[in-house]
Amino acid sequence: NNQLHLRRNQSVLATPDENPRILITGGLGQLGTGLAKILREKYGKDNVIMSDILKPSKEVVEAGPYIFADILDFKCLQEMVVTYRIDWLIHFSALLSAVGEQNVPLAIRVNIEGLHNVMELAKQYRLRIFVPSTIGAFGPESPRNPTPNLTIQRPKTIYGVSKVHGELLGEYYHHKFGLDFRCLRFPGVISSDTNPGGGTTDYAVQIFHDALKTRQFQCYLKPDTRLPMMYITDALRSLCEFMALPPEALKQRTYNVTAMSFTPEEIVRSVQRHVPDLKVTYAPDSRQQIADSWPQVFDDSEARAEWNWKPQYDIDGMVDIMVDALRPKYQ
Numbered sequence: 560n561n562q563l564h565l566r567r568n569q570s571v572l573a574t575p576d577e578n579p580r581i582l583i584t585g586g587l588g589q590l591g592t593g594l595a596k597i598l599r600e601k602y603g604k605d606n607v608i609m610s611d612i613l614k615p616s617k618e619v620v621e622a623g624p625y626i627f628a629d630i631l632d633f634k635c636l637q638e639m640v641v642t643y644r645i646d647w648l649i650h651f652s653a654l655l656s657a658v659g660e661q662n663v664p665l666a667i668r669v670n671i672e673g674l675h676n677v678m679e680l681a682k683q684y685r686l687r688i689f690v691p692s693t694i695g696a697f698g699p700e701s702p703r704n705p706t707p708n709l710t711i712q713r714p715k716t717i718y719g720v721s722k723v724h725g726e727l728l729g730e731y732y733h734h735k736f737g738l739d740f741r742c743l744r745f746p747g748v749i750s751s752d753t754n755p756g757g758g759t760t761d762y763a764v765q766i767f768h769d770a771l772k773t774r775q776f777q778c779y780l781k782p783d784t785r786l787p788m789m790y791i792t793d794a795l796r797s798l799c800e801f802m803a804l805p806p807e808a809l810k811q812r813t814y815n816v817t818a819m820s821f822t823p824e825e826i827v828r829s830v831q832r833h834v835p836d837l838k839v840t841y842a843p844d845s846r847q848q849i850a851d852s853w854p855q856v857f858d859d860s861e862a863r864a865e866w867n868w869k870p871q872y873d874i875d876g877m878v879d880i881m882v883d884a885l886r887p888k889y890q
């Protein structure tokens with residue numbers, strides 16, 4: 560009954576000819592700024608509201624609407640959804656894998672309580688909601704090479720546990736209340752203009768800064784640790800394509816997406832094509848154990864088959880563009 564009621568309301572409220580108004584939480588993280596840029600080009604500057612608890616730069620404020628939003632404050636979120644007449648919510652606020660292990664209570668509050676707030680809000684106001692998941696939602700018992708869309712998920716980090724919870728709760732709300740929940744499981748994302756923070760895959764971004772700045776890089780993972788990765792342009796495009804699909808085009812609500820898989824040794828070789836005198840040492844720390852429990856190769860064949868997902872960047876293509884983008888900064 561609930562579902563029928565919701566569906567009926569949705570058809571009354573739907574405004575398919577108008578651009579959606581979109582709220583991005585955790586907008587100042589690695590993915591938010593780039594995503595806002597693409598969505599603003601597509602749907603209009605004022606239709607994309609960025610939010611975070613951080614003080615924004617001048618560029619962020621000039622690029623379009625930016626407001627303070629604490630995802631732990633339900634009333635504040637509710638007020639924003641009503642005031643800006645939000646249709647889609649993109650929920651990026653989260654503590655990543657390595658930093659989550661340093662502060663488990665905070666990770667539980669942000670990643671789980673915060674998620675409960677946005678899910679409830681999306682249900683109440685019939686929002687289309689996107690919550691990213693991750694390769695970190697798998698664990699040592701999952702098949703690791705390749706890791707299929709549907710398999711055992713017993714993650715060993717609080718980040719992974721919170722992401723599995725998000726996947727399951729979103730799918731439950733979809734099934735029970737007709738909520739338009741959408742979720743992509745991302746691999747490590749590599750970007751030049753915004754940095755990741757507190758993840759296990761961050762070494763694959765740091766290497767570019769250190770290689771160009773000092774010609775030296777110390778890697779916190781062993782040379783043969785294989786992990787799935789993706790260049791940010793591919794990651795953001797997968798998200799935009801996925802969000803634009805009509806609900807009836809989705810056979811499921813959670814998909815693996817990826818572009819490549821490499822080890823530290825392999826990315827070092829690729830970077831050395833540009834920085835031949837790069838020297839690398841290896842000093843594995845607690846992040847090694849996390850990486851050893853994650854997928855090595857991610858199987859995204861269902862996203863490819865069901866909504867034509869196709870990445871454009873392989874390892875060398877990604878390295879070329881990263882070096883081009885960052886070289887001027889260190890010259």
Ligand code: AKB
Pocket residue numbers: 655656657692693694695718745746747748755757758759760761
């Ligand atoms: C992390 O390393 O925690 C993230 C992820 C793969 O989800 N980059």
